[in-house]
Amino acid sequence: MPELPDLLYILARLRERLLGREVTAERVREPVVLRCTVRGNLSLLLGRTLAEVFRKSHFLVFRFEGLDLAVNPMLAGRFRLTEPGGRDERTLGFALGFGNVEMRYLDDKKMGKAYLIATDDWKAIPGLQTGGVDILSPEFTRERFVSLLKHRRDQVRVFLLDKRVLDSLGNAYADEVLFEAGIHPKTFCRSISHDDGVRLHEAIVKVMSEAVAEVEDRAEPIDVKVRDFLKVRRKETCPRCGARIRTAGVRGMDAWFCPRCQPASRPGLVDWTRAGK
Ligand SMILES: [Zn+2]
Structure with a gap:
């Protein structure tokens, strides 16, 4: 797509x-x-x-x-x-x-x-979802994004794909953005810290503006989809740590992620390795 x-x-x-x-x-x-x-x-x-x-x-x-x-x-x-x-x-x-x-x-x-x-x-037009903030516009501020994130109860990847909120990310760039921010795709929005929310916002701006520039530079005919520069989507190994890239189903969609760079968080569970008991 x-x-x-x-x-x-x-x-x-x-x-x-x-x-x-x-x-x-x-x-x-x-x-x-x-x-x-x-x-x-x-x-x-x-x-x-x-x-x-x-x-x-x-x-x-x-x-x-x-x-x-x-x-x-x-x-x-x-x-x-x-x-x-x-x-x-x-x-x-x-x-x-x-x-x-x-x-x-x-x-x-x-x-x-x-x-x-x-x-x-x-x-x-059925299914035309609009109203999301344009992620390449000046209106897409850190404050606005973190506030949107805080009010969600679903998984972060589902939130990123919601076109009524963000205009817009699809499956490929949602994976890239989460990889850039080091966040597991199944993380619940409410368990993302303020600092991680800020990093996710930065990741969206960075990944998307770099992708826009890359696609423009390549100057391929418009029917050619330029995706070979992506880092995790449909890749075998992580370019950062060398671990094998995994996939996980998130609401019926395949998410691609690095299990080492994007560790699963477990909200509500005590991390016994740190509890000291
Ligand atoms: Zn990795």
């Missing part, structure tokens, strides 16, 4: 190539990825100019006069910019032509969705 650094990179490239251009062609190869909550289909976009492309939570939104096309790439959705006239990929969901450039939405798993809605009609 594209995460924040990927989405920001894709967004910048789409803006460069497509803003101000008129839709000259459209085709839907996989109707299951498209939901229209307005009367009509993708052909409604023909002749309309792309006024803006922006991010709303983990959706990319293409804004035309009177209509928004909001795409949630889910697990496997990708965008590709290409010349019109090429052969359709097996995984093609839909394509929009903008004169001499074509934007394709590809999805191996057909789990992503594109919603054609009236402008700003966000309530028409």
Whole structure:
């Protein structure tokens, strides 16, 4: 799934190539990825100019006069910019032509969705969670984060993935951030000390800004997901201590972590090695 650094990179490239251009062609190869909550289909976009492309939570939104096309790439959705006239990929969901450039939405798993809605009609989109603080903005302060953390009763990894609170972390960067802060993914928020909360905030800012810069520097085509620089996610050994990376299920999601650098805390249990009795 594209995460924040990927989405920001894709967004910048789409803006460069497509803003101000008129839709000259459209085709839907996989109707299951498209939901229209307005009367009509993708052909409604023909002749309309792309006024803006922006991010709303983990959706990319293409804004035309009177209509928004909001795409949630889910697990496997990708965008590709290409010349019109090429052969359709097996995984093609839909394509929009903008004169001499074509934007394709590809999805191996057909789990992503594109919603054609009236402008700003966000309530028409099921599962669109918004309202989280943008973790790359100045509003994402240490005080605000620690206060959000203190009021949660669930596990820290579940909290990090909650898009109503933080905008936004996905599975891969949640693991990276917890590794950076040295916190076990199953730690309960309420057992995280103030100092650890501060370190977690610093880890989010550091990991995410470095990832944004790395993805930008690599300058790959927008359908290539740059993830090889990650430290724990889908890795075998810890780059810091050499221990074998483990996985653990947290609310049905696989978390990757280093058992030595991110030791499990046991709230409520006495640590007999330190109790002195
Ligand atoms: Zn380690």
